[in-house]
Amino acid sequence: MTVSVELVLFVISILFFLSILASKAGYKFGVPALLLFLGVGMAFGSDGLGIQFENIQVAQAIGTISLCIILFSGGMDTKLSEIRPIIPQGVVLATFGVFLTAILTGVLIWWVLGMTMASTGIGLITSLLLAATMSSTDSASVFSILRSKGLNLKNNLRPMLELESGSNDPMAYILTITLIEIVQMGGEPDYLSAFGMLFFQLIVGGIAGYGLGKLSVRLINRLEIDNASLYPILVFTFCIFIFSFTYLIQGNGYLAVYIGGLVIGNTRFVHKRSSVNFFDGMAWMSQLLMFLTLGLLVNPHELIPIIIPGLIISFLMILVTRPLSVFFTLLPFRKMSFKDKTFVSWVGLRGAVPIIFAIILLAEEVPHARLMFNIVFFCTLVSLVVQGSSLSQMAVWLGLAEKPSELKKMKNFDVEFSDEIKSVTTEITITANTLKSGNHLMDLAIPENTLVVMVKRDDKFFIPTGKTTLQEGDKLLIITDNQEALLKTITNLETTAPSDLSTTT
CATH class of the missing domain: 3.30.70.1450 (Regulator of K+ conductance, C-terminal domain)
Structure with missing residues (x-):
């Protein structure tokens, strides 16, 4: 049966519209919009209204492109002056924090699955692989929830959390890819080679992101384009170029595109305001498309057998492994209070990134890949429900929420000024x-x-x-x-x- 392009576009438009309506209602009741996007996708999927979507390669491509746009937009929106004081904490959390989370979670997953699903025969290395896919906090979830709720946090916590979530995907990605190779080879881990590849990709990604970001700004300012509407498209072109070029030179594209966005967003260039607004809309569309796709990909009936181990793993990550890794990696930073570290522990949000990494397992046909995908998806749902919905309240309980601005955005005048104009x-x-x-x-x-x-x-x-x-x-x-x-x-x-x-x- 051939499906027409018009029918596909019709279905996509309906899904988008319903997702936007759901997010509007969800915001009123404090439910993360991303969770509702997933819900709409699941409702229209194979176990709902019957839309069959099983193309792993297409889902992986959508996830990769969407994540690239989200990270670039997050970098553009992040002010360097805000993150400069907390760069050490953010970098430590994004590297050692992710590594420690993966190790601790992997051991506990091995123990939990051995107790609850012994028949599957999942070993320690496979458990570590499953943990690696969930070891990073999700930038899409953190950016959207912190910013959509207008949450003002004390002690530079918000920029630190955004820096962590925007830069910790490379570590989780490299751990995932390395463990996939180990599982497929069935041999002894080559730790030296793995760490060498890790540092090489991080260094190349960081240098490429910074250098290409600077080059992009220079080209944007020197190219005199008559049609001002093309400038946001030009910035988008550089976003895709930074990601893809870094990948081609064996660097980490996710880190490069975030740093590139950070460099471009903190530099003056022509028509900056329109470009920032363009990417803000693109980031939300990417999140919507990505979570809808992931919702369509899952079969809800397959989640039923893993509810018990999934709940145990989820709450162990929320209450044990994430707090342990945060408190341990932040030990050198004695100025951070116990409340600060507790809140950072709570913002261990899982979202699209772990699911995208789990799709890689499906694409590589790793043993037990479908089971691991379902566990990752279930843990993401629990994280968004438990942590995402309670983020604002947790900040209030810990006394870390500052009084937000009482002034809302203008409704009757569509007027904006450049960031350089202090008005x-x-x-x-x-x-x-x-x-x-x-x-x-x-x-x-x-x-x-x-x-x-x-x-x-x-x-x-x-x-x-x-x-x-x-x-x-x-x-x-x-x-x-x-x-x-x-x-x-x-x-x-x-x-x-x-x-x-x-x-x-």
Whole structure:
């Protein structure tokens, strides 16, 4: 039976739309959007509405490209000034932390499966391989959950967690590939060769990401393209080039593309704002597509036999192996408090990356690959439900959540400024209380360094002057060069509560 392209596009559009609706509802109830994307894929899969999707190669390609875009976007959104103080902690967690997690988890998986599924005959090396696929925190999950919830964390914890999740995939990938070779050969592990390959790929990936990132910025600024819409596409082209070129020279493409995004995002270049916004949308689309694909790939009925061992493994990773690896690797950093380390332990989110690594097991036809894929998928579901849903509450319990900004993004004015322009904009609604001192713009008690640059009345926009007569219900676009002046404006105007206002910086 031949399936038309139009039918495939129709199904994809329905899946995307339902996933977006599910994420909107999930955000209201505190459920991670990525979990709902998976749920929609499973609902439409072979055990749901019957969509048959078993193409491992296509799933692996979608996962690789999507992860590349997510890491690059995460790097572009990360401010170097924020991560500079916590680079040592992030690097240690991304390397030794991942290695220790894989070893501890592998031993416990061997013990758990020996107790609950002895008939499968899974040995220690295979258990270590299964653990390696789940040893890194998932960048897609960490980026989306921390940022979508607007979680403000004390002590530079958020940039450290994002740095860890964005740079720890290479270690998990190399461990996975090395253990696959060992399992397939059935021989003794060549530890020297494995460690040599690990450090070689990390060094090449880091150098390539930094060098190609710098080269990309220089080319973007020197190429004079008449059509400004092509600049985000140009940045996307460099993203794909950095990943693929690094892979061709035997480096780690995942690390290179994250560092490349970090370098490009922290450098001035032409049409930077539009490129950043473009990649933000691309990252969310990639996450949606990736999790939908993974949801379609799994057969839910195959998860039933592994529920008990899956739950045991999941909670051992959440409560034992992740905390042990975090506390041990962060021992040299005595300034980090017990609460800080506890929260870092809790943000051991699993997501698409472990499942993508498990797809590699299927593609390589590793013994017990389907069983390992199902366990990884189940553990990812548990991680997103338990850790993803409780992230904000855990930060509050530990006293690590800072009071978030009370000002929301603007709704009536589609205006943005470059990051280099240190300005803050907000919009306010004129009320009867605002007009008590007079109904002209010059009558408003606006402090210095603050301007009203535009007024929206009904569906019309106009630039005001001091003599402009204001009406109740008018929306005013205000710009200031510092946050204090903005807050002073809000206080002086005494319109509505700050939580009803909108802002962008």
